Every structure is written in C-alpha cells, then in structure tokens.
Amino acid sequence: MAETTHPHQITGAEIVIRCLEQENVKFVFGYPGGAVLHIYDAIYKQGHFKHILVRHEQAAVHAADAFSRATGEVGVALVTSGPGATNAITGIATAYMDSIPLVVISGQVPVPAIGLDAFQEVDMVGVTRPCVKHNFLVKDVKDIATTLKKAFYIAKTGRPGPVVVDIPKDITAHLADFVYPESVEMRSYNPVTKGHSGQIKKAVKLLLEAKRPMVYTGGGLVLGDASELLVKLVKALGVPVTNTLMGLGGYPSTDKQFLGMLGMHGTYEANMAMQDCDVLLAVGARFDDRVIGNTDHFYSKDRTIIHVDIDPSSISKRVKVHVPIVGDVKSVLAEMNELVALEKPTQSPALKAWWTQIESWRGKLCLDYNNSNGLIKPQYVIEKLWEVTKGDAYVTSDVGQHQMWAAQYYKFDKPRRWINSGGLGTMGVGLPYAMGCQFADPTAQVACVTGEGSIQMNIQELSTCKQYSLPIKVILLNNRYLGMVRQWQEFFYENRYSESYMDSLPDFVKLAESYGHVGMQITKPEDVEGALKEAFDMKSRFVFMDFITDQKENVFPMIPNGKGLSEMILAEDL
C-alpha cells in the first residue's frame, strides 16, 4: 500500500503513544507479539511512560488494575492478538466485576485478514463484550485518537470499568495527522453525577428520625474518593457503619463507630445491625449475594432503605429500596452533610439504646480465635502484619481463606490500601496486584497475602518483580489446602476433601531464591513477629515469607449459603 507521506503525519503506532502521553499515562503493563510490533517499536522510541514487561498477559491486566485501585487513575495494559488477547480476559473480567477503570489495548490481525481465520486471530470485541464496559475495533488510522480519547473517558466516568481497544496491525503502520480531541461528547453516554435534591432531603430526614440507623458502604465509596465525606456524615449522625469487602478502608477500621465488615464472613455486630436497623443508608454498595445471601430473610424485618449509587441498574436489582438516589457518592454525601449540619443532631435516647444493643453484640468478640495449640494461626500472622506495618501498608490478597483473614484482621484506616478481587474472586491476582501497588507507590510497604494454591496461579511474576526490583513482601499462609474449598467440604460435604489437598508444593524459599529474592520459612508462632520485622526491614528486597499455618483453621463467622444475616455460624458454636 503506497501512502502519500505528509510532513506532519505519523504512524498509527506513534499515535497510540501520543494518546497515552496526552492521557498522562505513567505505566503501561504489557507483553509484545506480532500484531503489536509497530506499537512496541514506537514504545522503544518514546520517553513518556514506562513499559512494564510482565511474564503473562493476565498479570499485565491485574497489575494495571491494581495500579488503578491504588491511585484512582485509569490503568493501561497492552497485549498482542490471539493468545495474548485471550490471556488478558481473566484480568479484564476481574476488573469489570469490581468496576475498575482500565484501557486495554490489544493487537489485531490486519484489517484485510479479519474473518479469514488468520494467524493469531481472535474476535476480541466479541470475546470481551460480556466483561467490558465498552469495546472498540479501530478500522481506520484516523480514528485511533478519538477512540482512545473515548476509551479513557468511558473507563473513568460514571460507573467505572474496563474498555478494550482492538487495533489491527496494518492500522498501526498507516499514517495520519495527530489531533487529540480536547473533550468527547457522546449522545449515547451521559453519566449522572448529581443526585436528586428532593430524594437527598428525604434521606436525611429519615436518617435524623431513625431509631436504629445503619450505614453500609462499599467499593463505590472508595472508587468515588468520598471517605472523608462519609466520616463527616457518620460522625455528625453518631451512627454505626459497616463496609463491604470492597469498601474496606472507606471508613477507618480503628474507629469506635465501625462495626467491621459485613456479609458471609462479616462480624456478628455488623450483620446483626444490618438485619435489625430501621433505616439503612447504602452508599456505593450493591447488595451482593455474599452480603445479603437470603433476601427473603432480610425482608422479614421492616426497614427503610436509602440507596446511593451512580449506576441505576445497581438499585433495586437484588434488594428493593425505598429511597433511590442516582448520583456520584461525592456529590450526594456533600449535599447530605450540608443538610445534616443545619440540623446539628444530638444523640436521641433511641440511638443510645441502639448503641447499647450493638455493644452487646460486639461483646461476643466474634473474631476471637484460639491461639494455643502451638501452630501458627493465620489470623495471628495478619494481626502481627498490621502491627509491624503500622496499619499503613498496601495489602493485596489472593482468593480464599487467607483473603478473608486479611480482610477481618488487618484494620484498614485508609481507602485504596486493600486491593483484592471481590466480584470475580480471581485466584492469582495477589502478586500482580502487589506489583501494581508498588509501581503506584514505590516507597510504600506492599504486602501480598496469599495461599499456596493462589500464588501458584501467577508465580511466574516473581521474575517481573526481580527485573524491576520491587520490594514486595509475600505473606504466604501455607495451609497445604485449597483452604476455602476444604472449609466448605468440611461443613457441607461431611469432610470429603475432594481434590482440595495441595501435594507436591515447591520449596518456596528455594523458589524465591532462584529468582534472586529472599526466601523465609516460618514454622513457629513465636517467630512470626520477628520474621515480619526482619522482612519489612529489608526495604529494598523482595521477601517471600512461607508461613506454615494450622491446616484446619476455618474462617468465622460464616453465613452458610442461603441463610440469613442473623444465622451466622460462630467459632464458639463448634
């Protein structure tokens, strides 16, 4: 194809780079291949962002995802066509379920080859459709800039989410002028921000008059950066507050008014207060089935529900609400605070009685565990981790029991510090998530709490961590079981541990060392604290800590599948 060259024209690949530069992208996580060779050549020649070479495309997307969770910026990943693109899918679906803004650029076979079963061809737009906020196939070099502009805009506005931009190889070689649009307007996409003032007034009135008020906030509060506004509101009203797994850190965990996480593995006090409250304010939380498992049981008590969410489809999806408020958490909570400030609320006798009730629930000490059998208790490791890191680390986790213990025992006081996969529950995210956090905040303490099952799902990233000298600390709670699966088998399948025992584990110390990292194995409870201190004192080293923990430890409280909020199994029951 003969192109008429024009002095100002640049290649599609260069346009991609210039767009990322215009978006102020600092890191691109990726892996090269045929379809993106032009783009990689342009990356070689640029100096605006750093490209991070991972060892598997899934990890590229997870790392970009964590970078976004830690910073609030849009994460960017770059993968080649075909297998590169399909390897990215788990990462994309993980981000989608937790509403994380990403732009994933995938290479595609040249336009004339599309549909011919070309080498490394896969219909990326078709494959990703159910797990993206939106996606694009760019078919003309002149469309690259506007498409990427739209992709960033869609990813970060409204309810955030991943956007895939699929770019055929020939398009990245074609020439065009580079013009980055100042703004985008899409008649089909106009996210709301401001909530309905009448509804907000109604909500505040309900909260002020409530006898047993309760606030329940989730990932949306963190995504919308509204923690300070929440604290102000909760303080002014003097009400109890709980966070979902995704919302941890949205309200400081060490504060008296915080009841802990709610849901399947939530605290006794949080779940009881959810069930018994008369007015519930839900903010950026979506009444997930791991939170309200049995809606009929939830409806068996009367309460008025106010629900603030930017996505109308999150409202009254699983649980019917009475006062819907569609809007951005920041704007809605600011307005609520203004109204509450005018009222100067004081604690009513009813609210006082409610707190007395809550304190008696709290008195159950549902997170107490028996620490006396000489084995390392996973809960203890997390408590010590919290102490040693002064509660100020980025804590990523994988999926399983260790994830729940991290959520229950690490008291997060700040948002964007607890980085995990809630919606998809993707084993293997922990290590790439830690990478994303460490790139986001190079001098911060980053701990990856994981299981011996999960860590092996992206273990190859030990190599990436070496290449970029990431001083991550891996906290492996090694129970030699797919513990969460084993727990369900113990409770619901009469101890038939079908395929949940992990045999032939590697020597993790040697494995870490072979990648050039520090490895440690800790087998005695009395060594836990010292080892953690030693590891975190190695400020420039990646340390892999293999804690050999009590194999049969279970996560409590637990609401069995299909049971109601007040039907928890507690450790003391067994």
Add this chain to the structure above:
Amino acid sequence: MRHIVSLLMENEAGALSRVAGLFSARGYNIESLTVAPTEDPTLSRMTIVTSGSDDVIEQIIKQLNKLVDVVKVLDLNDGKFIERELMLVKVKATGAFREEMKRMCDIFRGRIIDVADGTFTIELTGSGHKLDAFIEGLDNAAILETVRTGASGIGRGDRILKV
C-alpha cells in the same frame, strides 16, 4: 407481562450483538427483535418484544440504558402505542384452495403479492394476534412457508422517541 421496548442506538457494527448478548447473558426473554436504520442513517431503531415481571422489566430498561451505544430507550407499555408486524405466507393455491386463499386474504386485508403455478404468496400486516389468527384460520395443509418480521412499535399521538 409482555412488553414492547423501543430503542435508538448508534448504527455501528456490533451494536446489535451488544443488545442480543445482554438478553442472553442475563437470561431475559426475547420474543422478537427487529432493527433497521432510521431517517438519520447514524441511528438504528430497534423494537424488542420481551416478557417478565415488573422487576425484570425495570432491570431490562436500566441495563439497556447502560449500554454505551444505546441513545434512548422507551418502554412502549408505559403509555399508548401501536404495534405492527409483517408476515409473508406462501400457500398452496390449487383447486378449491385457490378461491379459499383469496377469500381469507380479503377478510384479513392481506395482499397477494406473488402468483405462481399452484402457489400464492400473501402479505399481511397487523398485530401479532391478527397474524396468529390468520395462520389459525388457514388449513394447515395449505401452508407451505411463513416468514414474520417480529413487531415494530410506535407510541400514539405525541409520544415520540427521537434524539
């Protein structure tokens, strides 16, 4: 309950599959779906006939609105509307059937649009019910082939779905 949902969306490749994919992924019913460009070639108009409880219909409308390519959504059942569907039926037109088919066609105000040796092709528009009634009224043995477009719907009076 049966609902007719009308929507306007960007006339772009893949837009249709986003709507169809949404219905299959979330387990919503689709009775029929019709789509074609509007007088503004950048927009397509779609009519979806679906059914479900009020809660499900509410979610369907919200989820459709959430699709980035969708410009506007209207649940026609929220007000007065008209629906029409086009059907083409090829029937046997031999012997006694020939007169019978002409008569049925007249009663239902259809038109014979193709006449061949031993067959008629009849064009009929109306509500789904009317088309069903026509089929039921025919001798089953006479029906060679039918093709239906699925319903198109439009609001009555000043109920207008436009950008």
